[in-house]
Amino acid sequence: xxxxxxxxxxxxxxxxxxxxxxxxxxxxxxxxxxxxxxxxxxxxxxxxxxxxxxxxxxxxxxxxxxxxxxxxxxxxxxxxxxxxxxxxxxxxxxxxxxxxxxxxxxxxxxxxxxxxxxxxxxxxxxxxxxxxxx
Amino acid sequence: xxxxxxxxxxxxxxxxxxxxxxxxxxxxxxxxxxxxxxxxxxxxxxxxxxxxxxxxxxxxxxxxxxxxxxxxxxxxxxxxxxxxxxxxxxxxxxxxxxxxxxxxxxxxxxxxxxxxxxxxxxxxxxxxxxxxxxxxxxxxxxxxxxxxxxxxxxxxxxxxxxxxxxxxxxxxxxxxxxxxxxxxxxxxxxxxxxxxxxxxxxxxxxxxxxxxxxxxxxxxxxxxxxxxxxxxxxxxxxxxxxxxxxxxxxxxxxxxxxxxxxxxxxxxxxxxxxxxxxxxxxxxxxxxxxxxxxxxxxxxxxxxxxxxxxxxxxxxxxxxxxxxxxxxxxxxxxxxxxxxxxxxxxxxxxxxxxxxxxxxxxxxxxxxxxxxxxxxxxxxxxxxxxxxxxxxxxxxxxxx
Numbered sequence: 001x002x003x004x005x006x007x008x009x010x011x012x013x014x015x016x017x018x019x020x021x022x023x024x025x026x027x028x029x030x031x032x033x034x035x036x037x038x039x040x041x042x043x044x045x046x047x048x049x050x051x052x053x054x055x056x057x058x059x060x061x062x063x064x065x066x067x068x069x070x071x072x073x074x075x076x077x078x079x080x081x082x083x084x085x086x087x088x089x090x091x092x093x094x095x096x097x098x099x100x101x102x103x104x105x106x107x108x109x110x111x112x113x114x115x116x117x118x119x120x121x122x123x124x125x126x127x128x129x130x131x132x133x134x
Numbered sequence: 135x136x137x138x139x140x141x142x143x144x145x146x147x148x149x150x151x152x153x154x155x156x157x158x159x160x161x162x163x164x165x166x167x168x169x170x171x172x173x174x175x176x177x178x179x180x181x182x183x184x185x186x187x188x189x190x191x192x193x194x195x196x197x198x199x200x201x202x203x204x205x206x207x208x209x210x211x212x213x214x215x216x217x218x219x220x221x222x223x224x225x226x227x228x229x230x231x232x233x234x235x236x237x238x239x240x241x242x243x244x245x246x247x248x249x250x251x252x253x254x255x256x257x258x259x260x261x262x263x264x265x266x267x268x269x270x271x272x273x274x275x276x277x278x279x280x281x282x283x284x285x286x287x288x289x290x291x292x293x294x295x296x297x298x299x300x301x302x303x304x305x306x307x308x309x310x311x312x313x314x315x316x317x318x319x320x321x322x323x324x325x326x327x328x329x330x331x332x333x334x335x336x337x338x339x340x341x342x343x344x345x346x347x348x349x350x351x352x353x354x355x356x357x358x359x360x361x362x363x364x365x366x367x368x369x370x371x372x373x374x375x376x377x378x379x380x381x382x383x384x385x386x387x388x389x390x391x392x393x394x395x396x397x398x399x400x401x402x403x404x405x406x407x408x409x410x411x412x413x414x415x416x417x418x419x420x421x422x423x424x425x426x427x428x429x430x431x432x433x434x435x436x437x438x439x440x441x442x443x444x445x446x447x448x449x450x451x452x453x454x455x456x457x458x459x460x461x462x463x464x465x466x467x468x469x470x471x472x473x474x475x476x477x478x479x480x481x482x483x484x485x486x487x488x489x490x491x492x493x494x495x496x497x498x499x500x501x502x503x504x505x506x507x508x509x510x511x512x513x514x515x516x517x518x519x520x521x522x523x524x525x526x527x528x529x530x531x532x533x534x
Binding site for chain 1: 260269270271272273274275277279280281282283284285286287288291294295298299302344345346347348349350394395396397401403404406408
């Protein structure tokens with residue numbers, strides 16, 4: 001049985017730029033040009049100031065670890081257990097938290113510094129991933 | 135949010151007059167339409183009504199049984215109102231709102247609200263371990279493309295992240311989560327139809343059970359069940375002439391958290407306060423609409439997809455302060471002899487998982503005085519719906 005990974009839909013009209021940037025090795029988030037508020041999940045309209053003038057910005061690619069869970073009960077063949085899901089808060093925009101996947105049960109501490117890396121899925125799109133900062 | 139309590143026209147104007155359910159099982163061996171039909175017929179029989187009285191049917195958005203299919207299977211000839219609400223387990227409480235709206239606006243006189251699922255044998259929520267992944271996930275406004283490709287796949291993993299934050303911020307412990315599991319199990323042990331009726335659970339067994347997604351263990355997760363529940367709602371005035379003592383719907387309210395995020399369940403991880411539920415806002419509105427507060431609630435059926443969701447809702451609805459849900463649960467307050475007995479039939483954790491609808495059936499049983507594990511003197515009951523991404527809630531009251 002061939003096990004396919006779950007590829008993200010990279011054609012969504014609100015989010016495709018996130019994956020296009022990842023394929024170029026860049027991490028981006030959406031923000032409002034009028035009020036500077038980060039918008040995540042990204043929306044074309046800023047609910048904070050009402051502007052439609054929103055755009056993608058480059059992020060430094062650093063953050064801090066907000067939460068994590070080690071999955072020990074496998075529920076999908078593409079994700080053998082154990083693995084750990086990390087929730088990382090961007091240093092540039094604390095309103096934005098992104099998910100990362102780490103194999104096994106690595107030693108982690110709340111608020112530890114994290115850095116992005118880019119995982120090209122075999123024959124598929126690229127995902128921004130996270131690991132403890134060097 | 136509703137600031138003027140007099141603006142709510144529905145207080146005590148409608149009542150649940152009939153309840154029905156199928157057996158809860160791991161494999162019903164039947165279609166979900168067959169289950170829904172049985173539950174609805176039992177609810178009508180309980181009310182002393184017939185299919186000829188029914189003119190409205192409401193359901194959850196994720197139910198595969200439609201109102202018109204159920205009407206066809208029941209033989210309803212006068213269907214003139216139907217509606218869907220949700221998402222998912224948020225639906226049952228909001229269905230009470232749909233029913234009130236239909237009845238008070240004259241669009242229906244007698245409404246069936248139902249939920250039917252083969253949640254174990256056919257459509258398991260959160261993954262079965264059997265399937266092969268679809269190639270492409272998310273998009274089309276779901277925002278799941280930010281989550282599923284990483285292996286964040288289920289409600290259980292999402293609530294595990296929320297539980298971890300609650301532990302980090304407030305010192306909540308595994309034993310406090312376990313107190314919720316044990317209370318629900320004790321109540322199921324006294325409820326003959328509960329799936330876990332014959333299986334006691336000790337704290338040692340809870341703590342030594344296998345981890346599913348840290349910090350949540352096996353017994354932090356609700357059951358997966360096949361089954362259906364249905365209730366019949368009509369005006370309080372008509373209810374007085376029917377077979378059973380009416381149980382009034384005093385108030386109903388939904389609520390969204392102030393840190394709103396597009397998408398479904400997973401974006402909760404990006405809320406600045408991951409453990410602030412929409413239920414907190416729902417509760418603020420609910421108490422005004424119902425004309426009472428948490429101190430006047432005798433019993434509660436709190437949506438227990440996971441033990442942590444009970445602890446978060448004890449805080450959200452004002453039974454204790456933020457961060458004190460764990461000690462509150464561990465104090466014994468939520469047990470049958472406590473100040474706020476919860477999930478008095480065993481709840482989703484130990485009675486069965488009918489996606490919130492069995493909580494409404496249980497509330498009505500208690501307020502009629504006909505529950506298996508009857509709480510003496512129970513006159514008011516809070517029922518809450520699924521806690522993500524928005525909250526929903528109802529206060530039921532025994533008619534005086």
